[in-house]
Amino acid sequence: MSTAAGPPVLVDVDGEAAVTTIRLNRPENRNALTVELKVALRDALEAVADDPSVRAVVLASSGKAFCVGQDLREHAEALRSGEDGAIGADALSTVPEHYNRIAAALGTMRKPVVAAINGTAVGAGLGFALACDLRVAAPGVKFATAFAGIGFGGDSGLSGTLAHCVGASRATELLMLGEPFTAEEARDWGIVKEIADDPDEAALALARRLANGPTLAFAEIKAAVAMGTVSSLREVLDHEASAQARLGATEDHRGAVDAFLAKQQPVFRGR
Template sequence: MADEEVAASDPQPGTDPAVLLIRDETDPAVAVLTLNRPAKYNALTTELKTALLAAIRELETQADVRALVVTGAGRAFCVGQDLGEHAAALEADPSTAFDTVNEHYNPIVSGLVDLAFPVIAAINGPCVGAGLGFALACDLRVAAAGVRFSTAFTGIGLSADSGLSASLAHAVGVARATDLLLLNEPFTAEEAATWGLVRQVVPADQVLDTALDLARRLGAGPTKAYVEVKRAVRRGAISALPDVLEAEGAAQARLAATKDHQQAVADFLAKRTPTFSGS
Protein backbone atom coordinates (compact mmCIF):
# COMPACT_ATOMS: atom_id res chain seq x y z
CA MET A 1 0.00 0.00 0.00
CA ALA A 2 2.97 2.28 0.17
CA ASP A 3 5.91 3.32 -1.88
CA GLU A 4 7.72 4.77 1.12
CA GLU A 5 7.82 3.61 4.71
CA VAL A 6 9.29 5.36 7.72
CA ALA A 7 9.48 3.82 11.17
CA ALA A 8 8.46 6.63 13.49
CA SER A 9 10.40 5.21 16.41
CA ASP A 10 13.80 3.73 17.14
CA PRO A 11 13.03 0.10 18.04
CA GLN A 12 15.51 -2.41 19.32
CA PRO A 13 16.97 -4.71 16.64
CA GLY A 14 14.56 -7.49 15.78
CA THR A 15 11.45 -5.65 17.04
CA ASP A 16 8.69 -3.96 15.09
CA PRO A 17 8.41 -0.17 15.21
CA ALA A 18 5.71 1.14 17.53
CA VAL A 19 4.29 3.42 14.83
CA LEU A 20 4.44 3.22 11.05
CA LEU A 21 4.29 6.29 8.84
CA ILE A 22 3.87 5.54 5.14
CA ARG A 23 2.73 7.18 1.92
CA ASP A 24 -0.22 5.91 -0.07
CA GLU A 25 1.02 4.32 -3.30
CA THR A 26 -2.02 5.64 -5.21
CA ASP A 27 -1.60 9.23 -4.03
CA PRO A 28 1.73 10.21 -2.42
CA ALA A 29 0.10 13.36 -1.01
CA VAL A 30 -1.77 11.06 1.40
CA ALA A 31 0.03 9.66 4.44
CA VAL A 32 -1.03 6.75 6.65
CA LEU A 33 -0.07 6.63 10.33
CA THR A 34 -0.56 3.23 11.99
CA LEU A 35 -0.34 2.43 15.69
CA ASN A 36 1.61 -0.81 15.58
CA ARG A 37 1.17 -2.86 18.73
CA PRO A 38 -1.45 -5.30 17.47
CA ALA A 39 -0.86 -8.07 20.02
CA LYS A 40 -1.92 -5.63 22.78
CA TYR A 41 -4.71 -3.92 20.81
CA ASN A 42 -2.44 -0.89 20.38
CA ALA A 43 -2.51 -0.10 24.10
CA LEU A 44 -0.43 2.99 24.74
CA THR A 45 2.99 2.50 26.28
CA THR A 46 5.59 5.23 26.64
CA GLU A 47 7.35 3.80 23.60
CA LEU A 48 4.23 3.98 21.44
CA LYS A 49 3.24 7.45 22.66
CA THR A 50 6.76 8.77 22.07
CA ALA A 51 6.79 7.27 18.58
CA LEU A 52 3.34 8.67 17.78
CA LEU A 53 4.36 12.16 18.85
CA ALA A 54 7.54 11.88 16.78
CA ALA A 55 5.49 10.84 13.74
CA ILE A 56 3.20 13.85 14.15
CA ARG A 57 6.22 16.15 14.41
CA GLU A 58 7.61 14.56 11.25
CA LEU A 59 4.32 15.18 9.44
CA GLU A 60 4.48 18.83 10.44
CA THR A 61 7.66 19.13 8.34
CA GLN A 62 6.33 17.34 5.23
CA ALA A 63 4.97 20.14 3.08
CA ASP A 64 3.79 17.77 0.35
CA VAL A 65 1.34 15.90 2.61
CA ARG A 66 -2.24 17.05 2.01
CA ALA A 67 -4.23 14.45 3.96
CA LEU A 68 -3.60 11.84 6.66
CA VAL A 69 -5.27 8.58 7.69
CA VAL A 70 -4.74 7.37 11.27
CA THR A 71 -5.48 3.72 12.05
CA GLY A 72 -4.44 0.77 14.20
CA ALA A 73 -2.68 -2.45 13.27
CA GLY A 74 -4.51 -5.72 13.80
CA ARG A 75 -7.97 -5.93 15.33
CA ALA A 76 -8.09 -2.65 17.29
CA PHE A 77 -7.77 1.06 16.72
CA CYS A 78 -6.50 1.80 20.24
CA VAL A 79 -7.70 0.65 23.66
CA GLY A 80 -6.07 3.50 25.55
CA GLN A 81 -3.33 3.46 28.16
CA ASP A 82 -1.47 0.23 28.82
CA LEU A 83 -2.59 -0.35 32.40
CA GLY A 84 0.29 -2.70 33.17
CA GLU A 85 2.77 0.09 32.51
CA HIS A 86 0.56 2.54 34.39
CA ALA A 87 0.37 0.25 37.43
CA ALA A 88 4.16 0.05 37.48
CA ALA A 89 4.38 3.85 37.31
CA LEU A 90 1.92 4.18 40.20
CA GLU A 91 3.93 1.75 42.29
CA ALA A 92 7.18 3.54 41.51
CA ASP A 93 5.89 7.05 42.32
CA PRO A 94 2.21 8.09 42.25
CA SER A 95 3.24 11.75 42.12
CA THR A 96 4.80 11.30 38.66
CA ALA A 97 2.59 8.53 37.25
CA PHE A 98 0.49 11.06 35.35
CA ASP A 99 3.35 13.10 33.91
CA THR A 100 2.56 11.34 30.64
CA VAL A 101 -0.56 13.50 30.26
CA ASN A 102 1.51 16.64 29.70
CA GLU A 103 4.46 14.85 28.10
CA HIS A 104 2.52 12.71 25.63
CA TYR A 105 -1.27 12.84 25.56
CA ASN A 106 -1.72 16.60 25.38
CA PRO A 107 0.87 17.24 22.65
CA ILE A 108 -0.38 14.24 20.62
CA VAL A 109 -3.95 15.56 20.63
CA SER A 110 -2.86 19.14 19.95
CA GLY A 111 -0.56 17.92 17.20
CA LEU A 112 -3.32 15.99 15.42
CA VAL A 113 -5.72 18.92 15.70
CA ASP A 114 -3.19 21.42 14.39
CA LEU A 115 -1.88 19.49 11.38
CA ALA A 116 -2.13 21.67 8.28
CA PHE A 117 -4.31 19.22 6.33
CA PRO A 118 -7.38 17.03 6.95
CA VAL A 119 -6.97 13.99 9.21
CA ILE A 120 -9.24 10.95 8.95
CA ALA A 121 -9.46 8.22 11.61
CA ALA A 122 -9.95 4.72 10.17
CA ILE A 123 -11.40 3.00 13.24
CA ASN A 124 -10.86 -0.68 12.49
CA GLY A 125 -11.57 -2.08 15.96
CA PRO A 126 -12.13 -1.19 19.63
CA CYS A 127 -11.63 2.51 20.35
CA VAL A 128 -11.36 3.20 24.08
CA GLY A 129 -10.22 5.93 26.47
CA ALA A 130 -7.34 7.92 25.04
CA GLY A 131 -7.85 6.02 21.79
CA LEU A 132 -11.27 7.66 21.54
CA GLY A 133 -9.63 10.98 22.36
CA PHE A 134 -7.17 10.50 19.50
CA ALA A 135 -9.99 9.56 17.10
CA LEU A 136 -11.91 12.70 18.05
CA ALA A 137 -8.78 14.81 17.51
CA CYS A 138 -9.05 13.78 13.85
CA ASP A 139 -11.33 15.77 11.58
CA LEU A 140 -13.43 12.89 10.24
CA ARG A 141 -13.99 9.27 11.27
CA VAL A 142 -14.81 6.07 9.40
CA ALA A 143 -15.58 2.99 11.52
CA ALA A 144 -15.98 -0.73 11.03
CA ALA A 145 -19.47 -2.14 11.52
CA GLY A 146 -19.99 -3.38 15.05
CA VAL A 147 -16.92 -1.70 16.51
CA ARG A 148 -17.36 -0.80 20.15
CA PHE A 149 -16.33 2.48 21.74
CA SER A 150 -15.97 3.38 25.40
CA THR A 151 -14.78 6.36 27.41
CA ALA A 152 -13.39 3.96 30.07
CA PHE A 153 -12.01 6.54 32.50
CA THR A 154 -14.49 6.32 35.37
CA GLY A 155 -14.18 2.55 35.20
CA ILE A 156 -10.71 2.95 36.72
CA GLY A 157 -11.55 5.92 38.91
CA LEU A 158 -10.36 8.69 36.60
CA SER A 159 -11.78 11.62 34.71
CA ALA A 160 -11.08 12.11 31.01
CA ASP A 161 -7.85 13.07 29.32
CA SER A 162 -6.82 13.47 25.65
CA GLY A 163 -9.28 16.32 25.23
CA LEU A 164 -12.37 14.12 25.56
CA SER A 165 -14.08 16.48 28.00
CA ALA A 166 -14.33 19.00 25.16
CA SER A 167 -14.20 16.95 21.96
CA LEU A 168 -16.89 14.47 23.00
CA ALA A 169 -19.19 17.28 24.13
CA HIS A 170 -18.65 19.09 20.83
CA ALA A 171 -19.32 15.89 18.87
CA VAL A 172 -22.45 14.58 20.60
CA GLY A 173 -23.62 17.39 22.90
CA VAL A 174 -23.06 18.07 26.58
CA ALA A 175 -25.85 15.84 27.88
CA ARG A 176 -24.82 12.72 25.98
CA ALA A 177 -21.11 13.34 26.61
CA THR A 178 -21.79 13.59 30.34
CA ASP A 179 -23.77 10.36 30.19
CA LEU A 180 -21.00 8.54 28.30
CA LEU A 181 -18.26 9.81 30.58
CA LEU A 182 -20.11 9.19 33.86
CA LEU A 183 -21.64 5.79 33.15
CA ASN A 184 -18.87 4.42 30.93
CA GLU A 185 -21.37 2.39 28.91
CA PRO A 186 -19.96 1.04 25.64
CA PHE A 187 -21.55 2.18 22.39
CA THR A 188 -21.35 0.88 18.85
CA ALA A 189 -20.17 2.37 15.59
CA GLU A 190 -23.78 2.40 14.44
CA GLU A 191 -24.85 4.43 17.47
CA ALA A 192 -21.88 6.74 16.96
CA ALA A 193 -22.98 7.33 13.38
CA THR A 194 -26.52 8.29 14.42
CA TRP A 195 -25.02 10.82 16.84
CA GLY A 196 -22.76 12.31 14.16
CA LEU A 197 -19.57 11.17 15.88
CA VAL A 198 -18.70 8.85 12.96
CA ARG A 199 -19.16 9.87 9.32
CA GLN A 200 -19.53 6.40 7.85
CA VAL A 201 -19.84 2.77 9.00
CA VAL A 202 -18.57 0.11 6.60
CA PRO A 203 -17.60 -3.58 6.73
CA ALA A 204 -14.36 -4.14 8.61
CA ASP A 205 -12.40 -5.10 5.49
CA GLN A 206 -13.38 -1.81 3.85
CA VAL A 207 -12.47 0.64 6.63
CA LEU A 208 -8.97 1.54 5.49
CA ASP A 209 -9.87 1.72 1.80
CA THR A 210 -12.88 3.92 2.58
CA ALA A 211 -10.74 6.24 4.70
CA LEU A 212 -8.08 6.35 1.99
CA ASP A 213 -10.65 7.23 -0.68
CA LEU A 214 -11.83 10.08 1.53
CA ALA A 215 -8.25 11.20 2.17
CA ARG A 216 -7.46 11.17 -1.56
CA ARG A 217 -10.55 13.28 -2.21
CA LEU A 218 -9.52 15.79 0.44
CA GLY A 219 -5.89 15.60 -0.68
CA ALA A 220 -6.94 16.90 -4.09
CA GLY A 221 -8.83 19.83 -2.58
CA PRO A 222 -8.03 23.37 -1.41
CA THR A 223 -5.75 22.47 1.50
CA LYS A 224 -5.37 25.96 2.87
CA ALA A 225 -9.14 26.42 2.92
CA TYR A 226 -9.49 23.11 4.78
CA VAL A 227 -7.06 24.34 7.44
CA GLU A 228 -9.10 27.50 7.90
CA VAL A 229 -12.29 25.40 8.20
CA LYS A 230 -10.69 23.21 10.88
CA ARG A 231 -9.66 26.26 12.89
CA ALA A 232 -12.96 28.06 12.41
CA VAL A 233 -15.12 25.15 13.52
CA ARG A 234 -13.13 24.54 16.68
CA ARG A 235 -13.07 28.25 17.49
CA GLY A 236 -16.76 28.58 16.73
CA ALA A 237 -17.65 25.86 19.23
CA ILE A 238 -16.34 27.93 22.13
CA SER A 239 -16.43 31.57 20.99
CA ALA A 240 -18.99 34.35 20.99
CA LEU A 241 -20.57 35.24 17.65
CA PRO A 242 -18.74 38.58 17.22
CA ASP A 243 -15.40 36.80 17.66
CA VAL A 244 -16.44 34.11 15.19
CA LEU A 245 -17.48 36.68 12.60
CA GLU A 246 -14.21 38.56 12.96
CA ALA A 247 -12.20 35.34 12.63
CA GLU A 248 -14.16 34.27 9.56
CA GLY A 249 -13.44 37.57 7.87
CA ALA A 250 -9.74 37.30 8.61
CA ALA A 251 -9.67 33.75 7.24
CA GLN A 252 -11.39 34.83 4.02
CA ALA A 253 -8.84 37.61 3.62
CA ARG A 254 -5.98 35.11 3.96
CA LEU A 255 -7.57 32.73 1.48
CA ALA A 256 -8.16 35.51 -1.03
CA ALA A 257 -4.41 35.53 -1.67
CA THR A 258 -4.17 31.79 -2.38
CA LYS A 259 -3.69 30.38 -5.86
CA ASP A 260 -6.43 27.84 -5.23
CA HIS A 261 -9.07 30.49 -4.61
CA GLN A 262 -8.04 32.73 -7.48
CA GLN A 263 -7.85 29.84 -9.96
CA ALA A 264 -11.12 28.31 -8.77
CA VAL A 265 -12.94 31.61 -9.35
CA ALA A 266 -11.46 31.82 -12.84
CA ASP A 267 -12.44 28.20 -13.52
CA PHE A 268 -15.99 28.83 -12.32
CA LEU A 269 -16.40 31.83 -14.62
CA ALA A 270 -14.96 29.83 -17.52
CA LYS A 271 -17.27 26.89 -16.71
CA ARG A 272 -14.30 24.61 -16.00
CA THR A 273 -14.05 22.05 -13.22
CA PRO A 274 -11.57 23.52 -10.74
CA THR A 275 -8.40 21.72 -9.77
CA PHE A 276 -6.50 22.57 -6.60
CA SER A 277 -2.77 22.56 -5.92
CA GLY A 278 -3.02 23.15 -2.19
CA SER A 279 -1.31 26.52 -2.52
Protein backbone atom coordinates in the same frame (compact mmCIF):
# COMPACT_ATOMS: atom_id res chain seq x y z
CA MET B 1 -2.61 -4.67 7.23
CA SER B 2 0.47 -5.83 9.11
CA THR B 3 0.01 -7.66 12.38
CA ALA B 4 3.60 -8.83 12.80
CA ALA B 5 5.79 -7.50 15.59
CA GLY B 6 7.72 -4.43 14.55
CA PRO B 7 8.01 -0.72 15.24
CA PRO B 8 5.29 0.67 17.52
CA VAL B 9 4.18 3.05 14.75
CA LEU B 10 4.29 2.47 11.00
CA VAL B 11 4.41 5.39 8.57
CA ASP B 12 3.35 4.83 4.97
CA VAL B 13 3.91 7.69 2.54
CA ASP B 14 1.91 7.83 -0.67
CA GLY B 15 3.82 10.60 -2.37
CA GLU B 16 1.72 10.53 -5.53
CA ALA B 17 -1.49 11.13 -3.58
CA ALA B 18 0.25 13.36 -0.98
CA VAL B 19 -1.32 11.22 1.78
CA THR B 20 0.53 9.74 4.75
CA THR B 21 -0.90 6.90 6.84
CA ILE B 22 0.28 6.66 10.45
CA ARG B 23 -0.55 3.28 11.96
CA LEU B 24 -0.46 2.19 15.61
CA ASN B 25 1.33 -1.16 15.59
CA ARG B 26 0.95 -3.13 18.82
CA PRO B 27 -1.71 -5.53 17.55
CA GLU B 28 -0.85 -8.24 20.09
CA ASN B 29 -1.83 -5.80 22.87
CA ARG B 30 -4.78 -4.21 21.04
CA ASN B 31 -2.63 -1.11 20.52
CA ALA B 32 -2.59 -0.30 24.23
CA LEU B 33 -0.54 2.84 24.74
CA THR B 34 2.92 2.40 26.20
CA VAL B 35 5.40 5.24 26.52
CA GLU B 36 7.26 3.85 23.51
CA LEU B 37 4.12 3.90 21.37
CA LYS B 38 3.03 7.33 22.58
CA VAL B 39 6.42 8.89 21.87
CA ALA B 40 6.55 7.33 18.40
CA LEU B 41 3.00 8.45 17.60
CA ARG B 42 3.58 11.97 18.90
CA ASP B 43 6.78 12.38 16.93
CA ALA B 44 5.29 10.96 13.72
CA LEU B 45 2.27 13.27 13.92
CA GLU B 46 4.32 16.37 14.68
CA ALA B 47 6.66 15.56 11.79
CA VAL B 48 3.87 15.05 9.28
CA ALA B 49 2.15 18.23 10.49
CA ASP B 50 5.27 20.17 9.49
CA ASP B 51 5.76 18.38 6.15
CA PRO B 52 4.49 20.58 3.29
CA SER B 53 4.49 17.63 0.88
CA VAL B 54 1.70 15.93 2.88
CA ARG B 55 -1.80 17.22 2.12
CA ALA B 56 -3.87 14.71 4.14
CA VAL B 57 -3.28 12.13 6.86
CA VAL B 58 -4.89 8.81 7.85
CA LEU B 59 -4.65 7.56 11.44
CA ALA B 60 -5.06 3.77 11.47
CA SER B 61 -4.16 0.67 13.51
CA SER B 62 -2.85 -2.85 13.00
CA GLY B 63 -4.76 -5.86 14.25
CA LYS B 64 -8.35 -6.16 15.47
CA ALA B 65 -8.56 -3.08 17.71
CA PHE B 66 -8.05 0.59 16.96
CA CYS B 67 -6.73 1.45 20.42
CA VAL B 68 -7.82 0.38 23.91
CA GLY B 69 -6.19 3.35 25.62
CA GLN B 70 -3.42 3.41 28.22
CA ASP B 71 -1.46 0.21 28.85
CA LEU B 72 -2.54 -0.20 32.47
CA ARG B 73 0.25 -2.65 33.33
CA GLU B 74 2.84 -0.03 32.48
CA HIS B 75 0.78 2.65 34.24
CA ALA B 76 0.53 0.55 37.42
CA GLU B 77 4.31 0.12 37.46
CA ALA B 78 4.74 3.88 37.05
CA LEU B 79 2.33 4.55 39.92
CA ARG B 80 4.37 2.27 42.20
CA SER B 81 7.75 3.68 41.19
CA GLY B 82 7.79 6.54 43.71
CA GLU B 83 9.54 6.40 47.04
CA ASP B 84 7.76 5.90 50.39
CA GLY B 85 4.44 5.14 48.69
CA ALA B 86 4.39 8.32 46.63
CA ILE B 87 3.12 8.22 43.07
CA GLY B 88 5.94 7.86 40.55
CA ALA B 89 6.95 11.07 38.81
CA ASP B 90 6.35 9.59 35.36
CA ALA B 91 2.88 8.22 36.07
CA LEU B 92 0.95 11.38 35.25
CA SER B 93 3.53 13.36 33.26
CA THR B 94 2.39 11.33 30.27
CA VAL B 95 -0.70 13.55 29.96
CA PRO B 96 1.12 16.80 29.07
CA GLU B 97 4.10 15.09 27.44
CA HIS B 98 2.23 12.59 25.26
CA TYR B 99 -1.57 12.67 25.28
CA ASN B 100 -1.92 16.44 24.99
CA ARG B 101 0.63 16.73 22.22
CA ILE B 102 -0.84 13.83 20.24
CA ALA B 103 -4.36 15.25 20.44
CA ALA B 104 -3.12 18.75 19.63
CA ALA B 105 -1.17 17.51 16.61
CA LEU B 106 -4.24 15.74 15.25
CA GLY B 107 -6.65 18.55 16.00
CA THR B 108 -4.58 21.56 14.95
CA MET B 109 -2.39 20.44 12.04
CA ARG B 110 -3.27 22.52 8.99
CA LYS B 111 -4.32 19.55 6.89
CA PRO B 112 -7.23 17.11 7.15
CA VAL B 113 -6.91 13.93 9.22
CA VAL B 114 -9.15 10.88 8.78
CA ALA B 115 -9.36 8.10 11.38
CA ALA B 116 -9.77 4.52 10.12
CA ILE B 117 -11.36 2.74 13.09
CA ASN B 118 -11.03 -0.99 12.49
CA GLY B 119 -11.98 -2.16 15.99
CA THR B 120 -12.49 -1.21 19.62
CA ALA B 121 -11.67 2.41 20.49
CA VAL B 122 -11.80 3.29 24.18
CA GLY B 123 -10.22 5.80 26.52
CA ALA B 124 -7.44 7.72 24.84
CA GLY B 125 -8.06 5.65 21.71
CA LEU B 126 -11.49 7.26 21.46
CA GLY B 127 -9.90 10.61 22.28
CA PHE B 128 -7.43 10.28 19.41
CA ALA B 129 -10.21 9.30 17.00
CA LEU B 130 -12.29 12.32 18.02
CA ALA B 131 -9.28 14.62 17.59
CA CYS B 132 -9.28 13.69 13.90
CA ASP B 133 -11.46 15.64 11.49
CA LEU B 134 -13.43 12.73 10.03
CA ARG B 135 -13.91 9.10 11.08
CA VAL B 136 -14.67 5.87 9.22
CA ALA B 137 -15.48 2.77 11.28
CA ALA B 138 -16.00 -0.93 10.67
CA PRO B 139 -19.48 -2.36 11.35
CA GLY B 140 -20.14 -3.19 14.99
CA VAL B 141 -17.07 -1.42 16.40
CA LYS B 142 -17.43 -0.66 20.10
CA PHE B 143 -16.53 2.70 21.63
CA ALA B 144 -16.32 3.70 25.30
CA THR B 145 -14.79 6.47 27.39
CA ALA B 146 -13.53 4.08 30.13
CA PHE B 147 -11.87 6.76 32.28
CA ALA B 148 -14.31 6.84 35.19
CA GLY B 149 -13.95 3.07 35.61
CA ILE B 150 -10.37 3.60 36.84
CA GLY B 151 -11.10 6.77 38.80
CA PHE B 152 -10.05 9.20 36.08
CA GLY B 153 -11.91 12.06 34.42
CA GLY B 154 -10.72 12.23 30.83
CA ASP B 155 -7.77 13.23 28.69
CA SER B 156 -6.66 13.45 25.05
CA GLY B 157 -9.15 16.29 24.62
CA LEU B 158 -12.07 13.89 25.01
CA SER B 159 -13.93 16.10 27.48
CA GLY B 160 -14.23 18.77 24.78
CA THR B 161 -14.35 16.81 21.53
CA LEU B 162 -17.02 14.41 22.74
CA ALA B 163 -19.19 17.27 23.98
CA HIS B 164 -18.77 19.03 20.64
CA CYS B 165 -19.86 15.88 18.79
CA VAL B 166 -22.83 14.76 20.87
CA GLY B 167 -23.66 17.67 23.20
CA ALA B 168 -22.77 18.29 26.83
CA SER B 169 -25.56 16.17 28.31
CA ARG B 170 -24.77 12.97 26.40
CA ALA B 171 -21.02 13.53 26.79
CA THR B 172 -21.43 13.77 30.57
CA GLU B 173 -23.47 10.57 30.54
CA LEU B 174 -20.89 8.72 28.45
CA LEU B 175 -17.99 9.95 30.58
CA MET B 176 -19.62 9.28 33.94
CA LEU B 177 -21.32 5.96 33.22
CA GLY B 178 -18.77 4.65 30.74
CA GLU B 179 -21.40 2.66 28.86
CA PRO B 180 -20.20 1.43 25.46
CA PHE B 181 -21.77 2.51 22.20
CA THR B 182 -21.56 1.08 18.71
CA ALA B 183 -20.33 2.36 15.38
CA GLU B 184 -23.92 2.54 14.24
CA GLU B 185 -24.87 4.74 17.21
CA ALA B 186 -21.77 6.83 16.61
CA ARG B 187 -22.85 7.35 13.00
CA ASP B 188 -26.36 8.35 14.08
CA TRP B 189 -24.89 10.83 16.58
CA GLY B 190 -22.62 12.37 13.96
CA ILE B 191 -19.34 11.03 15.36
CA VAL B 192 -18.67 8.65 12.46
CA LYS B 193 -19.04 9.76 8.86
CA GLU B 194 -19.21 6.30 7.33
CA ILE B 195 -19.38 2.61 8.23
CA ALA B 196 -17.29 0.49 5.88
CA ASP B 197 -16.29 -3.16 5.77
CA ASP B 198 -12.74 -2.02 5.05
CA PRO B 199 -12.29 1.22 7.00
CA ASP B 200 -8.62 1.50 5.96
CA GLU B 201 -9.50 1.63 2.27
CA ALA B 202 -12.49 3.91 2.85
CA ALA B 203 -10.44 6.31 4.98
CA LEU B 204 -7.62 6.34 2.43
CA ALA B 205 -10.07 7.10 -0.39
CA LEU B 206 -11.51 9.95 1.67
CA ALA B 207 -8.03 11.28 2.48
CA ARG B 208 -7.07 11.20 -1.21
CA ARG B 209 -10.22 13.14 -2.04
CA LEU B 210 -9.35 15.73 0.60
CA ALA B 211 -5.73 15.90 -0.57
CA ASN B 212 -6.97 16.87 -4.02
CA GLY B 213 -9.11 19.63 -2.53
CA PRO B 214 -8.46 23.17 -1.26
CA THR B 215 -6.22 22.26 1.65
CA LEU B 216 -5.61 25.89 2.61
CA ALA B 217 -9.36 26.35 2.94
CA PHE B 218 -9.65 23.09 4.88
CA ALA B 219 -7.08 24.39 7.37
CA GLU B 220 -9.09 27.57 7.90
CA ILE B 221 -12.33 25.58 8.22
CA LYS B 222 -10.72 23.33 10.81
CA ALA B 223 -9.51 26.27 12.89
CA ALA B 224 -12.80 28.18 12.59
CA VAL B 225 -14.96 25.21 13.63
CA ALA B 226 -12.75 24.56 16.65
CA MET B 227 -12.97 28.23 17.59
CA GLY B 228 -16.70 28.38 16.94
CA THR B 229 -17.49 25.78 19.57
CA VAL B 230 -16.08 27.92 22.38
CA SER B 231 -16.22 31.52 21.16
CA SER B 232 -18.77 34.28 20.80
CA LEU B 233 -20.44 35.05 17.47
CA ARG B 234 -18.50 38.30 17.21
CA GLU B 235 -15.19 36.48 17.66
CA VAL B 236 -16.17 33.90 15.05
CA LEU B 237 -17.21 36.60 12.59
CA ASP B 238 -13.90 38.40 13.04
CA HIS B 239 -11.98 35.16 12.60
CA GLU B 240 -13.92 34.26 9.45
CA ALA B 241 -13.27 37.68 7.97
CA SER B 242 -9.53 37.32 8.55
CA ALA B 243 -9.54 33.79 7.12
CA GLN B 244 -11.41 34.85 4.00
CA ALA B 245 -8.92 37.67 3.49
CA ARG B 246 -6.04 35.20 3.70
CA LEU B 247 -7.73 32.74 1.36
CA GLY B 248 -8.75 35.44 -1.08
CA ALA B 249 -5.09 36.19 -1.71
CA THR B 250 -4.23 32.58 -2.63
CA GLU B 251 -3.65 31.12 -6.07
CA ASP B 252 -6.07 28.34 -5.16
CA HIS B 253 -8.96 30.75 -4.70
CA ARG B 254 -8.29 32.84 -7.78
CA GLY B 255 -7.76 29.76 -9.92
CA ALA B 256 -10.96 28.14 -8.64
CA VAL B 257 -13.00 31.24 -9.44
CA ASP B 258 -11.55 31.35 -12.95
CA ALA B 259 -12.24 27.63 -13.39
CA PHE B 260 -15.84 28.09 -12.25
CA LEU B 261 -16.42 30.86 -14.76
CA ALA B 262 -14.82 28.75 -17.49
CA LYS B 263 -16.97 25.75 -16.45
CA GLN B 264 -13.85 23.71 -15.67
CA GLN B 265 -12.75 21.67 -12.65
CA PRO B 266 -10.39 23.61 -10.36
CA VAL B 267 -6.93 22.31 -9.51
CA PHE B 268 -5.77 23.06 -5.97
CA ARG B 269 -2.05 23.24 -5.21
CA GLY B 270 -2.01 24.57 -1.67
CA ARG B 271 -0.70 28.02 -2.50
